[in-house]
Amino acid sequence: MKAIVYRDNGGPEVLQLLDRDVPEPGKGEVRVRIAVSGVNPTDWKTRAGATNPKQFDEVTPHLDGAGVIDAVGAGIDPGRIGQRVWLFMATAGRPTGTAAEFTVVAADRAVPLPDEASFDVGASLGVPALTAHRALTVSEHGPSRLRPGALDGKVVLAAGGAGAVGHATIQLARWAGATVISTVSGPEKGRLATAAGAHHIVNYREGNPAAAIRAIAPDGVDIVAEVALGANLALDLAVLRTRGAIATYANDGGKPVHLDVRQNMTLNTRFQFLVLYTVGEEALAAGAEDVAAAVADGAMPVGAEHGLPLVRFPLGRTDEAHRAVEQGAIGKVLVDIPS
Template sequence: MKAIIYTDNGGPEVLRLADRDTPEPGPGEVRVRVAVSGVNPTDWKTRAGATNPKQFPVVTPHLDGAGVIDATGPGVDPGRAGQRVWVFMAAAGRPTGTAAEYTVVPANRAIPLPDNADFDLGATLGVPALTAHRALTVAEDGPSRLAPGALDGKVVLAAGGAGAVGHAAIQLARWAGATVISTISGPEKARLATAAGAHHVVNYREGDPVAAIRAIAPDGVDIVAEVALGANLALDLAVLRNRGTIATYANDGGKTVELDVRQNMTINTRYQFLVLYTVGEQALTAGAEDVSAAVADGALPVGEEHGLPLIRFPLGDTAGAHVAVENGAVGKVLVSVSEDAR
């Protein structure tokens, strides 16, 4: 099979297209013929060695993707062969990511793809949608699962609504019944966040964004899904309601945050830091089930008209896909792997 591999951490130039043996699924595993691989910031950071040292002599990158199960290992229902699936966390602690014609994953990492969803949509789920789900389900008095009506009466602030996680947070929050506000940095990103389903967009670089958000939510925001905690903390605290939650999945622009203890005590701020690698199986399973339900309801569409442009690269130019993500491409970067898996 054709696969992208790297044997040393480094820049995108360490990625190369190679012929590899087609992997066989072991106990509890399935093999997926990959149609589309999704690229996330964590993929290039892992390749670069920015998070942890490389764990295996040869690594095929990428956590997310979509395709068709073509083989099952012992202990897995053989009837799953031929099933269309979306895949998440494929390369987490494993050498076989989705940037290959075939990948092997635990059976519970290959989730049936609803009939109304194509492989492009399936490959955009994974990290962004599961991260957004976690951010929306950690509030003290909020739901632990998402479904229509679960967030009725709640106000969600999705920071960076034009990003992949922000886009998923907007869509999932709206599907669950929340009023959704998104902060953006300009007219084009405002257009994307609105297309994703945000009820309100606020440019944090213009005017008085605190006043604008408070005009929409006089009692404050219930949940903030935050991508840049250090940069946005003052705004978040100024609009957060008493006992509100700031769920942060990144700190774009900085690694440290300084907290005013008394200020946070006064409003009983709840902070939830999250990363999928260590979030636990219960949260991942709940997220996968709820995300699939949202997809089946047509609540997570992608593409330019839905606020998430798709940027495509061939498998042989996976390095270019990594460069695009690292340089902050607006939209979702996808790698087309196998046309005949579609």
């Protein structure tokens, strides 16, 4: 089979397209013929060695993807062969991800994908959707699971609604019944967040964004899904309701975070820092189940008309796909795997 591999950390140039043996699934595993591989910032950061030291002599990257199960290992129902699936956390603790014609994962990391949902949708879930799910389910006064009506009466602020996680946050929050506000940096990103389903858009670079958000939500925001905590903390605290939650999954821009302890004591602020690698199997399983339900309801579409433009590359140009993500491409970067 064809696979992208790297043996040393470094820039996108370390990625090579090579022939490798088709893997065989072991006990509790399934083999998936990959149709589309999704690229996330964590994929290039892992390749670059920016997060943790490389664990394996050779790595095939990418946590997320979608395809069809074509073989199962011991203990797995053979009836799953032929099932369309989306994959998440494929390289967590493993050297082989979805940037290949075939990959092997634990059976519970391959989630059924309805026939009505494209492989593009499936490959765009994974990290963004599960991160968004976690952000929306950590509030002390909110639900631990998502379903229609679970967030009725709640106000969610999706920072950076034009990004992949922001997009998933908007979609899941709206599906669960929340009023969704998204902050954006300009009109084009505002159009994308609106297309994703945000009820209200606030340009944080214009006027008084805190006053604009308070005009929409006079009692404050219940949950903030935050992508740039250092840059946005003052705004978040200005609009957060008492006992509200700020769930942060990134600190884009790298601005240091300084907390006013008295202010947060008075607000009874709940901060939740999150990353999927250490969130725990229970949270991952709950997220996968709820996201699958949202997909089945048609609540997670992708494409420019749904607020998430798709930027595509063939497998042999995975290095360019990584560069696109590193350079902040708007939308979801996908790698098409040849059949």
